[in-house]
Amino acid sequence: MALRDFKVLTFDVVGTLIDFEGGMLAYLRRAAPGHPVTDDAFLAAYRAARKQEGTGWYPDDLERCWHVVAQALGLPDSDALARGLRDSVADWPAFPDSVEALQQSAQLRAGKAGTDAPFVRGHRIELLSAAVEPLRPQLGEARFRRVLQALSLVYGTEVFLVLKDIWHLDAGEICEVARWTAQAILRQAQQDASQDAG
Known part of the structure; x- marks a missing residue:
């Protein structure tokens, strides 16, 4: 089957192209400025919340996660703050090399690769x-x-x-x-x- 036979192609972007941890932590600092919770503690509580029964579709489940994490860590909690975490997804940054990697991949597939060395993430x-x-x-x-x-x-x-x-x-x-x-x-x-x- 040729790639052109597919109408839709999807792939995971959260954690692959998008820095979801950085995005959530940036939201945390805006939503609870000055709160002493550490980044590691917040992310651990988030992961625990995602493991619970009743996990929903992403990113809507982020609302439920905020309530769970807020209760566990003593963060301010409201429906507005929970929706804010969900909506913050639109602002989560790409990893610094994501755009370059995707551009080079598109150029290679189009037969228009330049003279740059092939992109290889990491070492x-x-x-x-x-x-x-x-x-x-x-x-x-x-x-x-x-x-x-x-x-x-x-x-x-x-x-x-x-x-x-x-x-x-x-x-x-x-x-x-x-x-x-x-x-x-x-x-x-x-x-x-x-x-x-x-």
């Missing part, structure tokens, strides 16, 4: 390479590269999106799953390398 490859470098001699180049590719799936924001949004895990649980997965990848690679050597 995942370099960071993972440095972390796994001590195993390179044992693994060999091909397996080393495969390990980096596999680890790329559990290092970065994507793992948080999946495990938070689908499994409703908190940050500590997400880190434990990512750590366990990374250890399994490394153990398997070392086992394969030992079998090849033997």
